[in-house]
Amino acid sequence: MSGLLEISGLAVAFGRRGARPVLDGVELSVGEGEIVGVIGETGSGKTTLARTAVGLVPARSGRVVFDGREISGLRGRALRAFRRSGRLSYAFQDPLRALDPELTVRRAVAEPLAVAGDLDGAEIAARVDEALETVGLDAARLGDRLPGAISGGQRQRVLLARAIVTRPRLLIADEPVSALDASNRNRVLRLLDRLRTERGMAVVVISHDLSSLAGIADRVAVLYRGRVVEQGPVREVFGRPLHPYTALLIASAPSVRAEGGPGAAALRPSAEPPAWTAREGCVFAHRCPFVIGSCRTAPASGPVGEGRTAACHRVPEWHGLVATAQGPPELVAAAGETHKEAGRPPALSRTSEKG
Amino acid sequence: MPHSPSSDPATSATPGVPADRPAALSVEGLGVTVSSGRLTAVRDVSFTVGRGEAVGLVGESGSGKTLICRSVLGLLPPGCAVSEGEISLADEALTGLSRREWDRVRGTRVGAVFQDPASYLNPSLTVGRQLSEVLRVKLGLDRARAAERTVELFAAVGLHDPAEVARRHPHELSGGMLQRVLIAVAVACAPDLLVADEATTALDVVVQAEVLELLARMRAEHDLALLLVSHDLAVIAEVCDRILVAYAGELVEDGPAERVLNDPLHPYTEALLRVATVDDWERRELEVIPGAPPEVGARLPGCRFADRCAFTAPECLDGPVPLRETADGRRVRCVRGEELDLSRAGAHGAREVAV
């Protein structure tokens, strides 16, 4: 299968040699007009993955191929020409800091076209108005405001307008909704969905909110400490997670459904993990309740079923272990949980991202 | 999520407050002005938090929820002031306290946890030292006893290896661990009330679930009243017995969590529920609340939600809508309240079946 964006064997490390890589062996493929979600906690390497894909961070090894052309090796003039084509764009994480405080909305959105330099002023103005309209902003009312004078939700949409004004074929959006409240979050995600259906634009969206992501995404990749631990169609991954970390994420997501309950406690280790887990083996071993001796070697990301991969030695037998502890095998959804169970101090504290 | 049976509205005498619980906090007719008194951002806010009760205050950006919570803590930002109303803790009136009296109240009678724990800790002192200072100053413990108690408290908030954590500086701890440290500080002097203002917003999903469990456990173990402020209804639904919904500086609904979540009386609550996270992994059109909340201090005739509401009738614009009590002891600020069927079984039955 050859997609629009193919990332293979990507590794990134900062600082000294021998430091734990920020990304390691990451494989990700995005097809034409596909929405792929990327989830993971702080420090999992989500943002680094996005920044490496667009060339802001140099990769130590691995390839990034966009539309049949390797872009990770582009330098100098070729790189600039590719960037000016505007076919791959990146929407930064923090809309307040990603917009120049002294450029008006209109000028900020026009900048990518002005840089490319193949359109004249009138054409640029028309494209800017079109982009602002697409993201649902009133160009006449907001066009001449500065970023400081509009609301957070509006800023986020200005950032998206800036990213889509070049009519990219792929948009990588880094946490476009994490600073927004629920209604604005849905508004932005809906916009991404619409861009996909109307323009055939592919989207990689990094997000925390699993349920709203599931509403628009086709596939999802779960990152943990620099590795893709699970990848597959979003409904299958969320409905029946193959990796214990994915299961923990899903079980931990808050919900307005009082009857469900988190059930996350069943997926946290109840005993002290083996001492080796902090340094070697599977990246998730130190927080995994199902850790065994063979987890000392890092599991390869292997295909499990149609279009799914998971990096876990204990797929699928750990499902059974949750079942024996908690009841029916549908694990998370059924793993009822009370506050008394949650109160296990030692287990709760294994949350340091420092490794 | 189990909701305490004692919060059953049928047995309550006063609105929202079960008869068997004396009030830990009561707010009566609170008004808050911003911009040095020029604009009224919060008006006519009255509620009580019973002893040992967990109350959630939810609202979008600009709803005034943060100002309400800061008023309770006496920590309003410069330019903001309580313009009317009474705030009292059990027996002690808090309105008009001097700075010194506030310092005594906070910490001993009210504990607080915020979104950004790192900025509330001194980066150059160990976290253990900071907590023992509090114990020595507020409770008059001697050095050895304070150090001992610090380790106990750290263990109680689920910090792994508490003695070791006590020797760390804030930058050596992850966000989740810092939030636990702040919770330990907040409960150190056995306050009656714990105020958590967006305390889990900046945390990863997994850590957020753990901190929410911790808050719920703290409340159960110490018979602590909890006021949880969040823009995320799902977070509040996980922990609270009772939900207050704020919109544009007013309370629009108040009732037992289970009832509010399943059978909202106010159209805004119903809209929040529609956009909130649900355990739904299906591809779907994400819901949004149309329009934007009114500007802070805007003067509007009648209901402040009218222009975004799907059920607006002419009588909604006649004049300010009072917060009125329903037959079963809930409160709602809507002239049409009970005539609308906003329950999940009614308006959104289809979605319920789909899950």
Added chain:
Amino acid sequence: MRTLRRAWRPAYAKVALLVLLAIALLAVFGGWLAPHDPLAQNPRNMLRGPGPGHLLGTDYLGRDVLSRLLEGSGRSVAGAVEAVAAAMAVGVPAGLASLWMGRVGEWIAQRAVDALMTLPFTVFAIAVVGALGNGMHQAMLALGVLYAPLFFRMTRAAALSLRHAPYVESAELFGASVGRVLRIHIWSKVLPTVIVTAAHALATCLLVVSSLTFLGVGVQPPAATWGGMLATDLGFLTQQIWAPVFPAALIVITAGALNVLADAVRDAGADELLPGGAPDPAAGAPAATDSPDTTKERADAALPVV
């Protein structure tokens, strides 16, 4: 740019600007306004206080102080401006370039600046004058080179935080050239810093001219400069207490006005950094009073946690 526009608002900035305007006029037309020949000596009329005939009195050679001040103002101001312009021409581009030159270039620029900063001032000035010949322009050039590191450092520091600002990275991702990034995103934010630095440097240069004259470097007697007059007149303080007052007053007023202006620019810049974006009514109260990311509001830092 907004910073500069806002800087003109306070009344004190306007007063300072008027004062500087007057001094600029003096610098240009001062020579024509002189009532006497600034070089005409009069041994019978030395070290007089202010009085009729000589409004500001006479100096130790009986020359008219008012005329000398007026005639010398062009030379003094031009000298200081020349030195600061030279310093900016070297320091500002180098400061910006150091951030876009790659690691090696950056290292070389930094070490070059360190080396310049260790040079003893007088020795360097004498060396330059020795090499290029004694004269006002040579001395000012030497001064300019010595002030260049200040501009380098200030510019670099101001631009450093912007180098990796997301909007700069974003512009680079769209293929923007370095020139474009500097012009659109960096320059307007660095400019206030450069102006503040220039104002302070101008004020010091006015005074430094006098110490150079004292060493016989730069302006040669009998040509008048404010600094030079101040230096010589100080020697006659015991005979005529009035002597140093007038040149000193001019220097103090000019330097003071420059400093006031620099402060106005700096304050306008600081306002912009306030949470909530200064008294900008368009910023909208909702964002400032209540948002999920209350991280930005540190107004509550008084919490009794520690």
